[in-house]
Amino acid sequence: xxxxxxxxxxxxxxxxxxxxxxxxxxxxxxxxxxxxxxxxxxxxxxxxxxxxxxxxxxxxxxxxxxxxxxxxxxxxxxxxxxxxxxxxxxxxxxxxxxxxxxxxxxxxxxxxxxxxxxxxxxxxxxxxxxxxxxxxxxxxxxxxxxxxxxxxxxxxxxxxxxxxxxxxxxxxxxxxxxxxxxxxxxxxxxxxxxxxxxxxxxxxxxxxxxxxxxxxxxxxxxxxxxxxxxxxxxxxxxxxxxxxxxxxxxxxxxxxxxxxxxxxxxxxxxxxxxxxxxxxxxxxxxxxxxxxxxxxxxxxxxxxxxxxxxxxxxxxxxxxxxxxxxxxxxxxxxxxxxxxxxxxxxxxxxxxxxxxxxxxxxxxxxxxxxxxxxxxxxxxxxxxxxxxxxxxxxxxxxxxxxxxxxxxxxxxxxxxxxxxxxxxxxxxxxxxxxxxxxxxxxxxxxxxxxxxxxxxxxxxxxxxxxxxxxxxxxxxxxxxxxxx
Numbered sequence: 001x002x003x004x005x006x007x008x009x010x011x012x013x014x015x016x017x018x019x020x021x022x023x024x025x026x027x028x029x030x031x032x033x034x035x036x037x038x039x040x041x042x043x044x045x046x047x048x049x050x051x052x053x054x055x056x057x058x059x060x061x062x063x064x065x066x067x068x069x070x071x072x073x074x075x076x077x078x079x080x081x082x083x084x085x086x087x088x089x090x091x092x093x094x095x096x097x098x099x100x101x102x103x104x105x106x107x108x109x110x111x112x113x114x115x116x117x118x119x120x121x122x123x124x125x126x127x128x129x130x131x132x133x134x135x136x137x138x139x140x141x142x143x144x145x146x147x148x149x150x151x152x153x154x155x156x157x158x159x160x161x162x163x164x165x166x167x168x169x170x171x172x173x174x175x176x177x178x179x180x181x182x183x184x185x186x187x188x189x190x191x192x193x194x195x196x197x198x199x200x201x202x203x204x205x206x207x208x209x210x211x212x213x214x215x216x217x218x219x220x221x222x223x224x225x226x227x228x229x230x231x232x233x234x235x236x237x238x239x240x241x242x243x244x245x246x247x248x249x250x251x252x253x254x255x256x257x258x259x260x261x262x263x264x265x266x267x268x269x270x271x272x273x274x275x276x277x278x279x280x281x282x283x284x285x286x287x288x289x290x291x292x293x294x295x296x297x298x299x300x301x302x303x304x305x306x307x308x309x310x311x312x313x314x315x316x317x318x319x320x321x322x323x324x325x326x327x328x329x330x331x332x333x334x335x336x337x338x339x340x341x342x343x344x345x346x347x348x349x350x351x352x353x354x355x356x357x358x359x360x361x362x363x364x365x366x367x368x369x370x371x372x373x374x375x376x377x378x379x380x381x382x383x384x385x386x387x388x389x390x391x392x393x394x395x396x397x398x399x400x401x402x403x404x405x406x407x408x409x410x411x412x413x414x415x416x417x418x419x420x421x422x423x424x425x426x427x428x429x430x431x432x433x434x435x436x437x438x439x440x441x442x443x444x445x446x447x448x449x450x451x452x453x454x455x456x457x458x459x460x461x462x463x464x465x466x467x468x469x470x471x472x473x474x475x476x477x478x479x480x481x482x483x484x
Contacts, residue, residue, distance in 0.1 A: 087322035
């Protein structure tokens with residue numbers, strides 16, 4: 001009875017469990033054999049690794065076979081390195097990504113590029129001092145190049161705002177209003193394209209995205225190459241990233257710039273320039289640019305690559321492509337190093353000139369202070385020497401009328417002698433002493449002998465005492481020589 005009564009409970013529990021399992025669809029999964037399934041992630045990972053190992057084995061076999069051929073050792077090394085890195089000419093059309101060519105982005109570029117470019121021009125030339133050497137080379141290449149001829153500019157990378165600040169300072173304001181003539185540049189996706197708002201903004205100011213570590217055949221490089229093939233202007237930093245030492249040196253150029261030159265449908269005009277001073281406007285870690293700084297830019301002559309253009313139409317073009325990239329990159333890096341030395345020389349000369357001007361100004365200030373502190377009344381020329389040195393060095397020293405004193409003969413000649421001394425001595429100084437020469441004499445005495453001002457005052461007081469003694473002797477001798 002009890003056993004029979006317990007049977008419905010067990011059956012009811014099984015029914016409830018089945019209903020719960022069906023409602024939530026809980027089913028046991030055996031993951032031990034998941035890697036055997038063709039649609040599993042583990043199986044896909046194993047397949048990819050096996051393909052890579054198989055490719056490496058085949059590549060090593062091809063290298064071993066090529067080593068047994070009668071070719072020279074240099075050709076074997078070039079062939080092995082080129083085949084390992086897979087250098088080849090990747091042809092790119094004029095339109096890789098049509099998003100920049102849409103009507104919306106063209107309208108945004110026509111509005112944003114002139115506005116931001118003009119603001120950067122005013123900031124650089126209005127709030128800072130920019131000295132440019134050879135700007136006409138860039139203007140000529142930009143304005144007078146043939147239709148469809150691409151332009152590529154390369155420069156060192158010092159601060160985060162090198163572009164657009166330096167680019168805007170090199171161009172005349174009239175070019176800023178023509179957005180279609182201005183440059184395309186590249187920026188890393190992890191800096192400029194982190195969210196939709198930044199992506200829209202940077203695309204509106206003609207910036208192309210590139211991914212770090214994706215190589216020279218990535219989509220961003222293809223987009224830059226397409227702009228060159230359409231006759232546009234592309235600016236690139238061959239160093240790839242900002243200088244690690246604040247612009248003191250130029251890092252070696254990377255191979256990507258060589259690919260832009262050698263893979264373009266038409267050989268571009270390559271204009272290099274190097275600048276210094278942007279590290280003061282935008283120091284590392286600062287987000288707001290500073291004003292009142294000096295920037296020096298030197299634009300170099302166009303770099304010639306005609307000797308590197310060879311016929312690569314045969315089947316061995318993948319062998320020499322990497323060598324062409326390296327030669328073009330090395331030539332650009334060497335030219336940037338030469339321009340860097342020129343910029344440093346100009347900056348050192350200007351710094352030396354400023355220090356010399358500052359030193360001369362300090363000397364002038366010291367002379368003027370000495371001029372004001374000397375008691376010119378002791379010389380009897382206080383009225384003429386109380387003005388500034390600049391006013392004393394007037395031409396011709398306007399002639400002053402001589403004083404003619406008529407002294408009546410009398411028994412006592414002392415008053416007349418005193419008057420003659422007080423008046424005729426300044427008159428003699430005015431006639432025979434140049435105030436500017438006297439000032440120079442006093443200045444040279446101060447700097448040469450390193451005398452203090454109080455010693456000068458004591459000398460002047462002794463001279464005044466001596467003059468008073470001679471005056472008293474003249475007064476005492478006057479009655480003895482009287483003929484009355």
